[in-house]
Amino acid sequence: xxxxxxxxxxxxxxxxxxxxxxxxxxxxxxxxxxxxxxxxxxxxxxxxxxxxxxxxxxxxxxxxxxxxxxxxxxxxxxxxxxxxxxxxxxxxxxxxxxxxxxxxxxxxxxxxxxxxxxxxxxxxxxxxxxxxxxxxxxxxxxxxxxxxxxxxxxxxxxxxxxxxxxxxxxxxxxxxxxxxxxxxxxxxxxxxxxxxxxxxxxxxxxxxxxxxxxxxxxxxxxxxxxxxxxxxxxxxxxxxxxxxxxxxxxx
Amino acid sequence: xxxxxxxxxxxxxxxxxxxxxxxxxxxxxxxxxxxxxxxxxxxxxxxxxxxxxxxxxxxxxxxxxxxxxxxxxxxxxxxxxxxxxxxxxxxxxxxxxxxxxxxxxxxxxxxxxxxxxxxxxxxxxxxxxxxxxxxxxxxxxxxxxxxxxxxxxxxxxxxxx
Numbered sequence: 324x325x326x327x328x329x330x331x332x333x334x335x336x337x338x339x340x341x342x343x344x345x346x347x348x349x350x351x352x353x354x355x356x357x358x359x360x361x362x363x364x365x366x367x368x369x370x371x372x373x374x375x376x377x378x379x380x381x382x383x384x385x386x387x388x389x390x391x392x393x394x395x396x397x398x399x400x401x402x403x404x405x406x407x408x409x410x411x412x413x414x415x416x417x418x419x420x421x422x423x424x425x426x427x428x429x430x431x432x433x434x435x436x437x438x439x440x441x442x443x444x445x446x447x448x449x450x451x452x453x454x455x456x457x458x459x460x461x462x463x464x465x466x467x468x469x470x471x472x473x474x475x476x477x478x479x480x481x482x483x484x485x486x487x488x489x490x491x492x493x494x495x496x497x498x499x500x501x502x503x504x505x506x507x508x509x510x511x512x513x514x515x516x517x518x519x520x521x522x523x524x525x526x527x528x529x530x531x532x533x534x535x536x537x538x539x540x541x542x543x544x545x546x547x548x549x550x551x552x553x554x555x556x557x558x559x560x561x562x563x564x565x566x567x568x569x570x571x572x573x574x
Numbered sequence: 575x576x577x578x579x580x581x582x583x584x585x586x587x588x589x590x591x592x593x594x595x596x597x598x599x600x601x602x603x604x605x606x607x608x609x610x611x612x613x614x615x616x617x618x619x620x621x622x623x624x625x626x627x628x629x630x631x632x633x634x635x636x637x638x639x640x641x642x643x644x645x646x647x648x649x650x651x652x653x654x655x656x657x658x659x660x661x662x663x664x665x666x667x668x669x670x671x672x673x674x675x676x677x678x679x680x681x682x683x684x685x686x687x688x689x690x691x692x693x694x695x696x697x698x699x700x701x702x703x704x705x706x707x708x709x710x711x712x713x714x715x716x717x718x719x720x721x722x723x724x725x726x727x728x729x730x731x732x733x734x735x
Contacts, residue, residue, distance in 0.1 A: 358708040358718065365710040372625020376654070449624055449657040452735040455686055456709045456717075 324506055326384055328499030329440055331402070332509055333384075335497070335547050336431070337377035338403035341393055342555070343424060344370030345562050346411055355414050363417070366457050373453070376446050383442065394566035398556040404546040406489035408555040412482075415475075418468070419482035422461035422526075423490040427519045429454040434515065439507030462526050469530025480532055487535045491542035494519070576643070581607045581615055584643045588635050591628050592713055595670040598632060602662025605655070614647035615640055620658045622734070623714040660733045672697050677719065677730035686733050694730045696721035706730075 347367035354360025378389035386392060407424060411417045432454060435447035468475040494516040503509040527534060545551070565572055585604060590596045598604055598619075606618035617636055621629045633650045640648045660679035663671075668678040677697045680690055691709065693702045694717075701723035708718045709732070716729045 358710070361712070362708055362710040365714055368627070368714060369623065369625045372623065372627075376624050445654045445657070446624070449654050452657075452659065452686070453623055453625075453714075455735070456732065459688055459691075459709050 324440060325499065325502045328502040329508060330381060330384055331497050331499055332503060333377050333381050335402040337374045337381065338401045339407050340370045340374035342403045342558065343407040344374060345558060346407065349411055362460055369453050373450050380442055380446065390566065394563040398551055398559045399549045401549065401551065401555060402547050404493045404495065405543050405552050406492055408551060408558060409489060410554055415478040415482040416485065418464050419479060419486050422465045423486055423523065424493065425454060425457040425461050426523050427493050429458050430518050430522060431515055434510055438509060465526055466530045469532045476531065483532055484535055488541050489543045491540060492544055492546060495542065495544045495547045497547055575612055576609060578607050578609050581609065585636065585639060588639045591631060593674050595674045596667055600664045600667030600670060602664065603658055613645050615645045616649045619650065619652045620654060620656060621652060622658050625714060659735055671731050675728065677728060679731045679733035682733045682735060684735060686735050690733060691717065694719050696724060696726065697728055698726050699724040
């Protein structure tokens, strides 16, 4: 199998999870109600754990230890989509990103559960069951707030508009799409995006929210190649601060 | 030479660090025990959730128990080869959860739906007139519910595929 292709795939998924996990953790202690504080904190824990499992697979392919990879790279070496590095904003934006990202991720791991690369398939079969709860949570809030009152509806629609092109950036194609497809590792970003659109549309319709018109779609690309917004660098600095001060710290 | 059955029996004393009524064996997270020679034992575990922070600690607890049993060469590994799902809890495990005040996970047939989570049976009064307050709780494996009959908030152990 093409190890370079598999590594590229693993890196972008692991980085998405690590960065969104960190953003989720920023709600700890600040959630609008206790249950939501716990929800985002739990999802943070899930996602960072899931990223660790993927970094562990990378380690098996010759990359450095998970902690080293997670905490010693600079922002340009991250392969996450720009979408996940954006600041949390208000709760409406956080919920909308959570919905758009988590549905995509759940579908991605469902596809990978039958991957021809067995080590990844095993991890994917585990993770897809966990993500189910993230999607339950997201769907509930999107539908509730999308159809609650005028203010909530307007705020969720604005959040959707703001998030949309960044969300499309999740499906940025890599250099090895064909290798991954031909070797039965992953069916590719185009297939995933199609599936994602088919999955989010009924929920957004139920929430009476409108997907921006197709002629305005301009996916925010570059994240997979290390091109990021100004928001990633401060995040990485904060996330790796303890490790940089004392790489052997334990707690 | 010690038998695999004796090891399994001995490991029943190792409890979940969060739920002291529940053994790791009944939880279904110990997936393999192999006696590899005179006082040499291999144990394979799998986490309930990928991000479970207790897994390293639990590996250590298993190793400590084996040491107590006189095993000298001990290997404990965690893998996703046989991933955990909530149907792996034993009948005794389900009872232990209930005793601890946690609603046991409903048996699933390969799919977890919202409908399965709503109306989780209240561990205090047995009513199914309940609602799920949040799919997330104090640990990754728990959700939060409310019983409309006995008016108690309770936690459930999540069904996981």
